[in-house]
Amino acid sequence: MSELIEVHGLEKSFAEQRVLRGVDFTATAGTATAVLGPSGSGKTTLLRSLNVLEAPDAGTVRIGDARLNFADPPAGKAAYRRAVKALRARSGMVFQSHHLFPHKTVLQNLLEGPVHVQGRDREEATEDARALLAQVGLAGREDAYPSQLSGGQQQRVGIARALALRPEVLLLDEPTSALDPELVGEVLDVVRDLAEQGWTLVIVTHEVRFARDVADQVLFLDGGRVAERGGAEVLTDPREERTRRFLSRVLDAG
Amino acid sequence: MVVPSVRLLLLPLVVCGVLLGLPLGLGPAAATVDGDQPRVVRVGTEGVYPPFSYRDPESNELTGFDVDVVRAVAEEAGWDLRFTEAPFDALFPALDTGRLDVIANQVTVTPEREARYLFSTPYTYSRGVIVTASDTDDITTLEDLEGRTTAQTASSNWAAVAKDAGAEIDYVQDFGPGVELLVQGRVDAIVNDNIAVLDYLATSGSDEVKIAGPAGDEVLAQALAFTKADAELRQEADDALAALREDGTLEQISEDYFGADVTVEGGTTDVDVEASDTRTRSEVVQDTAWPMFVGLLRGTVPLTLASFVLGLALGLAAALARLSGIRLLDWTARVYISVIRGTPLLVQLFIVFFGLPQLGVDLDPYPAAIIALSLNVGGYAAEILRAAILSVPRGQYEAATVIGMDYGRSMRRIVLPQAARIAVPPLSNTLLSLIKDTSLASLVLVPELFREAQVTAGATFEYLPLYALAALYFWVVCYLVSLAQGPLERRLSRYVA
Numbered sequence: 001m002s003e004l005i006e007v008h009g010l011e012k013s014f015a016e017q018r019v020l021r022g023v024d025f026t027a028t029a030g031t032a033t034a035v036l037g038p039s040g041s042g043k044t045t046l047l048r049s050l051n052v053l054e055a056p057d058a059g060t061v062r063i064g065d066a067r068l069n070f071a072d073p074p075a076g077k078a079a080y081r082r083a084v085k086a087l088r089a090r091s092g093m094v095f096q097s098h099h100l101f102p103h104k105t106v107l108q109n110l111l112e113g114p115v116h117v118q119g120r121d122r123e124e125a126t127e128d129a130r131a132l133l134a135q136v137g138l139a140g141r142e143d144a145y146p147s148q149l150s151g152g153q154q155q156r157v158g159i160a161r162a163l164a165l166r167p168e169v170l171l172l173d174e175p176t177s178a179l180d181p182e183l184v185g186e187v188l189d190v191v192r193d194l195a196e197q198g199w200t201l202v203i204v205t206h207e208v209r210f211a212r213d214v215a216d217q218v219l220f221l222d223g224g225r226v227a228e229r230g231g232a233e234v235l236t237d238p239r240e241e242r243t244r245r246f247l248s249r250v251l252d253a254g
Numbered sequence: 255m256v257v258p259s260v261r262l263l264l265l266p267l268v269v270c271g272v273l274l275g276l277p278l279g280l281g282p283a284a285a286t287v288d289g290d291q292p293r294v295v296r297v298g299t300e301g302v303y304p305p306f307s308y309r310d311p312e313s314n315e316l317t318g319f320d321v322d323v324v325r326a327v328a329e330e331a332g333w334d335l336r337f338t339e340a341p342f343d344a345l346f347p348a349l350d351t352g353r354l355d356v357i358a359n360q361v362t363v364t365p366e367r368e369a370r371y372l373f374s375t376p377y378t379y380s381r382g383v384i385v386t387a388s389d390t391d392d393i394t395t396l397e398d399l400e401g402r403t404t405a406q407t408a409s410s411n412w413a414a415v416a417k418d419a420g421a422e423i424d425y426v427q428d429f430g431p432g433v434e435l436l437v438q439g440r441v442d443a444i445v446n447d448n449i450a451v452l453d454y455l456a457t458s459g460s461d462e463v464k465i466a467g468p469a470g471d472e473v474l475a476q477a478l479a480f481t482k483a484d485a486e487l488r489q490e491a492d493d494a495l496a497a498l499r500e501d502g503t504l505e506q507i508s509e510d511y512f513g514a515d516v517t518v519e520g521g522t523t524d525v526d527v528e529a530s531d532t533r534t535r536s537e538v539v540q541d542t543a544w545p546m547f548v549g550l551l552r553g554t555v556p557l558t559l560a561s562f563v564l565g566l567a568l569g570l571a572a573a574l575a576r577l578s579g580i581r582l583l584d585w586t587a588r589v590y591i592s593v594i595r596g597t598p599l600l601v602q603l604f605i606v607f608f609g610l611p612q613l614g615v616d617l618d619p620y621p622a623a624i625i626a627l628s629l630n631v632g633g634y635a636a637e638i639l640r641a642a643i644l645s646v647p648r649g650q651y652e653a654a655t656v657i658g659m660d661y662g663r664s665m666r667r668i669v670l671p672q673a674a675r676i677a678v679p680p681l682s683n684t685l686l687s688l689i690k691d692t693s694l695a696s697l698v699l700v701p702e703l704f705r706e707a708q709v710t711a712g713a714t715f716e717y718l719p720l721y722a723l724a725a726l727y728f729w730v731v732c733y734l735v736s737l738a739q740g741p742l743e744r745r746l747s748r749y750v751a
Contacts (some may be wrong), residue, residue, distance in 0.1 A: 051656055053652055053655065053656065085658065088655075088656065088658060089658060091656075092656070092657075093653075093656040095649060095652070095653065097649065099647075099649035099650060099652060099653035100653070101650065101653065101654075101668055102672065102749055102750070103671050103672055103675075103749045104749075112654075112657060112659075112667065112668075113657035113658060113659075116659075116663065116667060117657055117658040117659055117663070118658065145748075145749040146749075147749060147750060161657070162656075165657060165658070
């Protein structure tokens, strides 16, 4: 089975700071990849490179049949923009602090992409959206505004909004770290369900136990490089000293 | 930074261009001789200078000695007259810029004016008088004006007479406000036309001012003024005046107004001026309330609406230009905003109306006022909208981006609706200012609410009640607008917990 995601030689600097120093990884369709690492290790930048919220300085990203080589991008602004758009269309994203559209109802948030960008039939998209809301446990809240929901509910709407685009890959950027502790569980449960249903997930997270449970693949990032990559055993029996130190720190704190 | 699509940025600009461009071509056709069609001749007159040019108290129609004379001339010469009422100081610029073909407003023939304009044969001979407060007794001749202050209309020949006599000049818009200054003791005297002063005394019944003496013994001639380029029209006027003198029409008009023939030299000494307006104060206010309301509906309201809509479009374009990250656009918008906010609206208005014609851009009063007011609103709205757009969290752009929205769509559907909530309170301030600022359009000949008040106040000298009424109208409109603000804010905030 060929890989759904293929990342090669990704580099990115902000001003003088080199955040990514040549990151490679692949992910198979239907697997969950957990990205862990100390803060500043480049986890979030890596994730945001996959949908070009940050444009890498060099390297290639391929998702499905959309591919973009940042060292040698398509000539011309319009061609580049098309390539970015094509790559972006492969993934949906869940943000740390949900970024729901506050002036739109839950249902409208879910329809914005499918109806107004993808141009899908409104009725069909609405049916889809209701099913997604039911799946994340929010059936009946279609007409609520985001401000009327709890943090956990908001994040679940954020997940449903990303799924409504029918992406090939779902990117999750620390989906629980802005939540009150008692709300974390409900969001992780939803993500776990998605993994079991066979969605391809890339999750930046600090939840080591959750990652151990769910991840088929673990990427441990340190200093802008992949320090260790493997199955969930990376989190129980790491080979690298750096990984071990990080885990003991995080697990002690948790 | 968000990179805009140039298309979206240009859209408001194009809309403005089209809307502003429209009236450019729609001005009244320049007076041309076209086969057997009577020539359209545009006449400028004050409308606030009784008994020469004023609104009839009963009918509110334009009337007066000069108005009747030019009407008789038009009938004789076969002209199709169009009157424009404007302050005296605006008449010559309007003639210069081709908005008028002739001025009929007791324009005194002077050598300076003859160097720039063509004059018909005179139809009035008058002399000047010095007007003072009733209790002033040390001013009786021109010599006494040395070092004193007089109130004059800037471009009037009487200002020149007073200046030559060594007086300091306080410039006023027309005779009426000058008298107010005199009564209030802010100036010492006014030099003006004998007949106009007699009319004032008869109409106002005032015993607070008096004719203190003659302003020299020179007899001055008043005539119709034309541009140098329009010798043909002047010739037609001269022929008509000659015919009217021949058949006694001219004399009859003068007798009707003054009980004497002022159309020949030496006729002005024994004039008998009746009050041009005999209404009481409350009658004046009652009679003017309706024309002012019409001015509100025809002038103030459409000026406000058009300028606000266009101004918002301009402001949005400027705000997006400033946020574009494209240096040229950013700086263009900065300069625009800085110029608009750093110069008085009145100056902007005068540049558009009186200045641009000298570059060949000739605008009618309405479009000129709308352009100036829109540009002004745009400059202020730009910064309000920019701040409001910046207040929308960056995450909102990112969320819109990852669901595939381009710049235009994320602006329209995500950012601007949220920015609108922030922008409404400061924008309603801008709107309230605009409503009141439309009164400045009266100075570029737009017949709006305040202009109507000025016209009647000029003829009746009832400043306080008429201006108070104008203030009341403005206040009511602003109050109604402010009532709408609450519901609008609530609607835009319905999603906020």
